[in-house]
Amino acid sequence: MTDISNNQTPPAAVDWASGKAKALRKKRYAADRRLRYYGIAAISTAVLLLGILIGSLVSTGYLAFVQTHVTMEVAIDPEQVSADDPASGNYRAIVSDGVQRLFPDVEDGGALRAAAGIITNGAQVILRNRVIADRSLVGQTIRLQVPVSDPYDQLYKDVIDRDLPENRRRLNDSQIALFETLEDRGLIEAKANWGLIFSSDSRFPELAGLAGAIVGSFYALLVCFAISFPIGIAAAIYLEEFAPKNRWTDLIEVNINNLAAVPSIVFGLLGLAVFIQLFGLPRSAPLVGGLVLALMTLPTIIIVTRNSLKAVPPSIREAALGIGASRHEVILHHLLPLAIPGILTGTIIGLAQALGETAPLLLIGMNAFLTSPPGGIMEPATALPTQIFIWADSPERGFVSRTSAAILVLLGFLITMNAIAIYLRSRLERRW
Amino acid sequence: MNQMTEIALEHAITNVAPQVNAKMRGRDVNVFYGAKQALFDVNLDIGERQVTSLIGPSGCGKSTFLRCLNRMNDTIDIARMVGDITLDGQDIYDPKIDVVELRARVGMVFQKPNPFPKSIFENVAYGPKIHGLASNKTDLEEIVVTSLKKASLFDEVKDRLHEPGTGLSGGQQQRLCIARAIAVSPEVILMDEPCSALDPIATAKIEELIDELRANFTIVIVTHSMQQAARVSQRTAFFHLGILVEEGATEQIFTAPSDKRTQDYVTGRFG
Numbered sequence: 078m079t080d081i082s083n084n085q086t087p088p089a090a091v092d093w094a095s096g097k098a099k100a101l102r103k104k105r106y107a108a109d110r111r112l113r114y115y116g117i118a119a120i121s122t123a124v125l126l127l128g129i130l131i132g133s134l135v136s137t138g139y140l141a142f143v144q145t146h147v148t149m150e151v152a153i154d155p156e157q158v159s160a161d162d163p164a165s166g167n168y169r170a171i172v173s174d175g176v177q178r179l180f181p182d183v184e185d186g187g188a189l190r191a192a193a194g195i196i197t198n199g200a201q202v203i204l205r206n207r208v209i210a211d212r213s214l215v216g217q218t219i220r221l222q223v224p225v226s227d228p229y230d231q232l233y234k235d236v237i238d239r240d241l242p243e244n245r246r247r248l249n250d251s252q253i254a255l256f257e258t259l260e261d262r263g264l265i266e267a268k269a270n271w272g273l274i275f276s277s278d279s280r281f282p283e284l285a286g287l288a289g290a291i292v293g294s295f296y297a298l299l300v301c302f303a304i305s306f307p308i309g310i311a312a313a314i315y316l317e318e319f320a321p322k323n324r325w326t327d328l329i330e331v332n333i334n335n336l337a338a339v340p341s342i343v344f345g346l347l348g349l350a351v352f353i354q355l356f357g358l359p360r361s362a363p364l365v366g367g368l369v370l371a372l373m374t375l376p377t378i379i380i381v382t383r384n385s386l387k388a389v390p391p392s393i394r395e396a397a398l399g400i401g402a403s404r405h406e407v408i409l410h411h412l413l414p415l416a417i418p419g420i421l422t423g424t425i426i427g428l429a430q431a432l433g434e435t436a437p438l439l440l441i442g443m444n445a446f447l448t449s450p451p452g453g454i455m456e457p458a459t460a461l462p463t464q465i466f467i468w469a470d471s472p473e474r475g476f477v478s479r480t481s482a483a484i485l486v487l488l489g490f491l492i493t494m495n496a497i498a499i500y501l502r503s504r505l506e507r508r509w
Numbered sequence: 510m511n512q513m514t515e516i517a518l519e520h521a522i523t524n525v526a527p528q529v530n531a532k533m534r535g536r537d538v539n540v541f542y543g544a545k546q547a548l549f550d551v552n553l554d555i556g557e558r559q560v561t562s563l564i565g566p567s568g569c570g571k572s573t574f575l576r577c578l579n580r581m582n583d584t585i586d587i588a589r590m591v592g593d594i595t596l597d598g599q600d601i602y603d604p605k606i607d608v609v610e611l612r613a614r615v616g617m618v619f620q621k622p623n624p625f626p627k628s629i630f631e632n633v634a635y636g637p638k639i640h641g642l643a644s645n646k647t648d649l650e651e652i653v654v655t656s657l658k659k660a661s662l663f664d665e666v667k668d669r670l671h672e673p674g675t676g677l678s679g680g681q682q683q684r685l686c687i688a689r690a691i692a693v694s695p696e697v698i699l700m701d702e703p704c705s706a707l708d709p710i711a712t713a714k715i716e717e718l719i720d721e722l723r724a725n726f727t728i729v730i731v732t733h734s735m736q737q738a739a740r741v742s743q744r745t746a747f748f749h750l751g752i753l754v755e756e757g758a759t760e761q762i763f764t765a766p767s768d769k770r771t772q773d774y775v776t777g778r779f780g
Binding site: 321322390392393394395396397398399400401402403406410411415 | 579581584586609610611612613616617618619621623624625626635636639640686689690692693
């Protein structure tokens with residue numbers, strides 16, 4: 078009851094212009110400004126650190142986006158390769174012959190071997206693939222552009238300093254002299270390195286690429302999505318809409334939140350013990366990787382879905398119930414369509430997390446050395462982060478820049494996924 | 510607390526007046542939210558094809574009683590109802606009662622207009638669709654058009670039936686919600702402060718509409734505006750602190766209330 082009594086004394090008039098009042102206001106404004114400056118300082122620090130990260134990656138990684146190539150002439154001798162069976166020719170001899178043609182003046186065996194070291198070890202495979210693709214090449218002399226081997230690639234990119242004393246660099250004076258004759262003849266050219274994306278891993282940095290890792294990551298994420306998305310949404314709907322509020326559901330809720338905070342390596346151990354040892358699923362397979370990543374993504378999706386369902390205004394739920402919609406109609410016709418932008422955003426961000434996850438994949442063996450992309454979810458595979466891990470561990474100089482380049486590729490995928498999430502959210506979000 | 514018991518004892522005297530042509534009857538209705546009791550032994554009859562308004566200060570339990578009539582309180586976990594509420598003599602809290610059917614027969618319009626974020630047509634068609642009231646598209650279209658006409662909204666929206674319902678003005682949205690409610694041919698329509706979010710012109714339109722709907726529907730309206738109760742309702746029930754203080758013909762409640770509290774409230778002394 079709000080009976081108004083009139084026996085109060087009116088408050089004394091405030092002197093807003095007094096020095097004290099002014100000083101107090103000034104102090105409050107100063108506090109406002111300080112808070113704003115703290116924020117600006119924090120943002121600047123974050124941007125600076127991000128800039129340093131990207132900057133260092135780009136500065137080492139950009140070298141891997143170009144590859145030094147040498148153009149050589151090879152005569153595809155029908156005696157070495159038969160057009161009927163191009164797969165089993167003696168391509169090594171043809172390439173050696175090509176090297177001799179490249180350096181007609183070199184006759185000494187040792188010098189010739191050094192000269193052969195300039196071109197990549199994979200030259201014969203490149204040649205073989207060309208001939209298999211086009212049998213009419215047998216008997217012809219063709220110009221073949223092949224990558225130079227890693228030390229010469231580094232030399233051309235000025236990673237190896239030609240002015241250093243001979244005993245302190247990878248290549249000795251005579252090797253450099255050989256390479257320089259090629260440079261003088263205009264046979265050396267740096268080209269965009271599409272092999273980085275379209276080739277698989279190799280022992281030789283100049284040939285190594287990310288195709289296998291990208292396909293492996295794709296399969297693993299596919300499995301992860303196919304499992305965690307439906308299970309996560311169903312679990313969230315049950316917990317949010319059907320579950321009674323009691324000790325058991327509280328316990329489940331707490332555990333789901335805890336699950337989201339479990340270190341990823343623990344999931345890897347679980348995957349190793351359960352999926353591989355107990356269920357006998359193949360080691361290194363994207364199926365197992367996807368299952369493990371699904372376990373990690375599940376709590377994220379459940380939490381995000383529950384929050385999105387909670388965010389649907391209760392008036393919509395009441396409206397549907399009020400005209401006699403049943404539980405499933407309220408959920409499927411009204412709540413989910415309104416919650417789906419949030420769910421999708423959260424799912425994509427969860428998948429992006431899973432894409433960058435390394436430790437569990439190492440434990441289930443998704444760091445295999447594979448020179449071709451996996452053919453399916455049951456075949457051995459690597460993933461992008463584990464590929465980065467493998468390359469970071471390799472001693473060859475060329476893998477240093479390739480590691481950075483691979484990180485940039487991974488970051489590219491992550492940024493793309495997050496951009497899709499933002500786009501979907503702004504596109505699908507409905508106002509009410 | 511003393512005052513509470515005093516009132517509780519007192520209410521038994523005033524809380525009578527069974528009606529002859531009651532559509533719904535509430536008998537000894539008690540509602541608890543957890544440990545807190547929100548309604549105390551309410552006995553109230555809802556007359557068929559007339560407007561009953563429930564008035565009283567905030568937190569007096571009038572909305573709680575309204576939401577018991579179509580069991581919307583079931584959706585609140587901690588809410589518990591003791592007592593009997595019947596619709597045409599049938600206990601609506603009987604476990605055998607189908608809540609979905611009950612809510613189709615006892616429709617509801619809420620305080621804040623809450624159209625679905627779908628087209629105007631879809632908003633009205635949704636109820637008939639889920640209850641299978643239309644056998645084909647033409648039937649459905651007819652139901653939608655009739656409902657919109659009954660809610661006096663059709664002329665304003667006939668050219669944009671497929672535009673979102675959320676794009677309408679507040680008053681139009683509320684009439685859309687009324688159209689949505691009457692599309693499933695309910696027998697009773699519950700309105701929970703349907704005009705509190707609307708401007709006076711929109712309010713006047715809704716009041717006019719309520720008066721028209723009375724011919725076909727039994728209407729229960731919760732309102733904070735006593736003028737509105739006086740204008741639209743035939744019977745008025747005054748709630749206070751969870752107790753039904755007085756119920757009677759609207760004219761009598763506003764001109765010659767038998768209870769002091771009712772008099773204080775309707776004359777604006779408190780609330």
